[in-house]
Amino acid sequence: MRSLTTAATGMMAQQNNVEVISNNIANISTTGYKRRRAEFQDLVYQNLRRTGSQSADTGTVLPSGAQIGLGVRTAAVYRIAEQGNLQQTENRFDIAIRGNGYFQIQLPSGETAYTRDGTFGLSAEGTIVTAEGFVVQPGITIPANARDVTINVNGEVLAKIDGQVQPQNVGQIQLAIFANEGGLEAIGDNLFLATPASGQAQQGAPGTVGFGQTMQGFIETSNVNVVQEITALITAQRAYEMNSRVITASDEMLSTLTRLR
Amino acid sequence: MDNPGYIILSRLALQQRATAVLAHNIANADTPGFRALRPVFAEYLARQQRAAVPPGGRDIAFVQDRATWREMEPGPLQPTGNPLDLAISGEGFFVVETPRGERYTRAGRFSIGEGGRIVDMEGHPVLGVGGNPIALAPNDTRITIQGDGTIRSENGEIGRLGIVRFENPQALRAEGDRLFDAAGEDPLPVERPAVLQGMVEGSNVRPILEMTRLTAELREFQFAAQFAEREGERLATAVERILRRRP
Numbered sequence: 406m407r408s409l410t411t412a413a414t415g416m417m418a419q420q421n422n423v424e425v426i427s428n429n430i431a432n433i434s435t436t437g438y439k440r441r442r443a444e445f446q447d448l449v450y451q452n453l454r455r456t457g458s459q460s461a462d463t464g465t466v467l468p469s470g471a472q473i474g475l476g477v478r479t480a481a482v483y484r485i486a487e488q489g490n491l492q493q494t495e496n497r498f499d500i501a502i503r504g505n506g507y508f509q510i511q512l513p514s515g516e517t518a519y520t521r522d523g524t525f526g527l528s529a530e531g532t533i534v535t536a537e538g539f540v541v542q543p544g545i546t547i548p549a550n551a552r553d554v555t556i557n558v559n560g561e562v563l564a565k566i567d568g569q570v571q572p573q574n575v576g577q578i579q580l581a582i583f584a585n586e587g588g589l590e591a592i593g594d595n596l597f598l599a600t601p602a603s604g605q606a607q608q609g610a611p612g613t614v615g616f617g618q619t620m621q622g623f624i625e626t627s628n629v630n631v632v633q634e635i636t637a638l639i640t641a642q643r644a645y646e647m648n649s650r651v652i653t654a655s656d657e658m659l660s661t662l663t664r665l666r
Numbered sequence: 667m668d669n670p671g672y673i674i675l676s677r678l679a680l681q682q683r684a685t686a687v688l689a690h691n692i693a694n695a696d697t698p699g700f701r702a703l704r705p706v707f708a709e710y711l712a713r714q715q716r717a718a719v720p721p722g723g724r725d726i727a728f729v730q731d732r733a734t735w736r737e738m739e740p741g742p743l744q745p746t747g748n749p750l751d752l753a754i755s756g757e758g759f760f761v762v763e764t765p766r767g768e769r770y771t772r773a774g775r776f777s778i779g780e781g782g783r784i785v786d787m788e789g790h791p792v793l794g795v796g797g798n799p800i801a802l803a804p805n806d807t808r809i810t811i812q813g814d815g816t817i818r819s820e821n822g823e824i825g826r827l828g829i830v831r832f833e834n835p836q837a838l839r840a841e842g843d844r845l846f847d848a849a850g851e852d853p854l855p856v857e858r859p860a861v862l863q864g865m866v867e868g869s870n871v872r873p874i875l876e877m878t879r880l881t882a883e884l885r886e887f888q889f890a891a892q893f894a895e896r897e898g899e900r901l902a903t904a905v906e907r908i909l910r911r912r913p
Contacts, residue, residue: 406682408689415693422696442746444775445697446787447690449842453683471705472734472840473683474690477697480787480843483775487747582807585778587748604778605804615808615820644695647873651689654884658682661891666898 407473408655414476415648418445421479422641429629430638437522437595438627439484440634446480486586489521489628491620497554498525498533501625504617506580509542509606510535510596517542519581519606521625522595533562533578537594545576558618560611580616581606669726671901674894676728680707681887683731688880691871698744699773699844700869701736702876708732738835741772741870743862749809750776750784753867755860758829759846761853762790763799769845770830770838770853772867778802784817788843793828795855800825811863829859 425443432438453471491501500523502508507519520535528534531547547554551564551573560578583589588602599606611619684705694700708730743753752774754760759770762785769790776792779785782802784792791799795815802809806819815827830853832838838846 407686408682411686411689411693415689415695418693418696444787445694446843447694447697447700447840450840452839471683471731472703473686474694474703474840474842476690477693481775483748485747584782584802584804584807584809585748585750587750588777601780602777604782604802604807607805607807640696644692644873647692647695647877648689650877651685651692651880654880655685655689657884658685658887661888662678665891665895 406655406659407475408651411474411476412648412651412655414448414478415651416645418443418477418479419641419645419648423638423645425482426634426638426641429634430631432627433629433631433634435595435627436524436624437489437520438629439486439489439521440627440629441482441484442637443479444481444483445477448475448478450474483587484589484591485628487628489625491623492626493623495622496524497621498527499523499622499624500525500556500578501620501623502580502611502617503620505615506582506609506611506617507597507606509579509581509608511540511542511544512596513539516598517606518592518596518598519589520595520597523619524624541578543576543579545578547575548573556619556621558612558620560619577610578619579608580611580619581608582615583607670897671894673726673728674890674897676730677890678887678894680705680729680731681883681890685880685883685887687734688876688883692873692876692880695869695871695873695876697773697844697869698775698866699741699771700871701738701772701840702869702871703840704735704737705731706733706735736836736838736840737870739870741868743865744868745865747864749811749863750778751864751866752776752811752827753862753865754829755862757831757835758856758859759831759853760786761793761797761828761830762786762845763793764788764790764845767847768793768853769841769847771844771846773844774861775866782806794825795828797828798825800827811861813860813862815859815861827859827861829856829861830854831856 422443425441429440450472507521510518510520512518524536525533533541533545545562547564551566553565555563562575563572564575565572584604588600589597590600591597609616687703687705691702762769775787776784779789783799794800806821808820810818815829817824832851837849837851839849841847
């Protein structure tokens with residue numbers, strides 16, 4: 406019976422769906438996390454073309470043959486790149502992006518990774534680095550004698566140095582934007598890599614056309630919405646149940662057959 | 667002589683296939699751009715053999731699932747916020763190029779593939795009005811798609827999505843991966859397409875209907891099976907009585 410295996414593919418797909426939802430819920434307080442959604446696709450079809458479908462003895466001729474699909478599969482899991490909430494932390498090196506863009510991070514391998522998680526700090530040399538100690542591009546070093554640091558909406562890092570009236574501009578944080586953010590590859594630790602699907606990174610200063618602004622003292626929370634996830638979870642669970650009902654019904658049909666005398 | 671048995675057998679076999687179609691619908695209740703299928707039952711008349719057709723004699727009717735019907739009403743629109751998620755409001759299909767030829771889809775979950783081309787989830791290029799793939803330049807970052815399918819970025823117009831319709835959408839053959847094969851139908855351009863950006867069209871399967879049908883089908887199957895059983899009993903009794911009457 407085809408309906409048994411078809412319903413089984415439906416259950417597997419919904420199980421994937423629940424896995425994605427649970428990952429979202431687990432990351433509800435991960436800074437800069439973007440929620441994900443599982444995406445499904447129909448499986449191949451069997452074309453049962455019977456000669457009867459060509460004849461016209463009942464009047465209507467249906468030009469299509471009989472098609473029976475074989476179920477569903479998970480096609481992709483994609484990210485929804487909505488802006489998360491901004492949360493104030495008062496930490497000098499916590500930077501959130503309001504709007505489009507990613508911070509560029511130099512990985513130890515020499516590659517550039519992208520992130521929206523702006524919980525930064527200073528390295529031993531005074532360079533702005535991520536929580537893992539990777540340098541935030543373009544590698545801004547705060548002078549050791551700086552008393553205070555201000556980062557404005559354009560990403561300019563202004564250090565107030567003892568004995569100087571004017572704050573000193575020590576560098577400007579650069580952001581990267583992509584034509585298709587959904588195509589970025591997540592590598593964990595809130596980091597992403599560019600792929601052919603995301604398009605090439607385009608660099609620019611925060612606050613210019615097309616780029617978001619940097620907000621000092623804020624972090625971007627995850628864009629997971631509990632209510633949405635719970636409703637998605639309920640839907641997935643019910644869909645799972647419906648598929649299992651199909652299995653029960655098919656099983657009942659089979660058992661009716663075997664009980665035939 | 668035992669026509670009723672065969673007739674009810676045609677019904678049982680068909681009911682199983684009908685359940686397979688229903689299972690496929692339920693499994694795809696969450697597949698973007700999916701169209702629910704319905705089996706179409708028809709009687710298949712057979713002339714009774716050897717009967718001299720006495721007055722009142724009739725043809726017997728087997729049941730047959732002649733075809734599957736595709737429900738073409740649109741599914742619900744789900745906002746996603748991705749610039750390359752597109753939905754068509756009203757009729758029409760997007761055109762994608764596969765190694766097997768042009769295919770048509772309602773699921774506008776597109777992204778950027780090799781060489782900046784707009785591609786579907788399987789990497790097939792999405793075709794524009796002239797039948798050519800649409801490619802974005804590396805410096806196109808803010809993509810807006812207008813209602814008529816025109817794609818623009820900050821650097822000007824890039825192209826226009828080809829949206830086609832069919833005289834008889836029932837003739838389309840589903841191929842899986844959300845694609846339809848034209849199966850000999852000619853694609854016609856849609857005069858005034860309405861493309862919505864940042865939305866995806868969901869599946870048009872309505873779970874309540876499907877579950878009700880499932881229950882109904884199960885009961886019909888059991889009813890038919892019971893009928894087959896009774897028919898068997900009737901035959902057995904008939905044979906038994908005939909044997910008993912023998913001198």
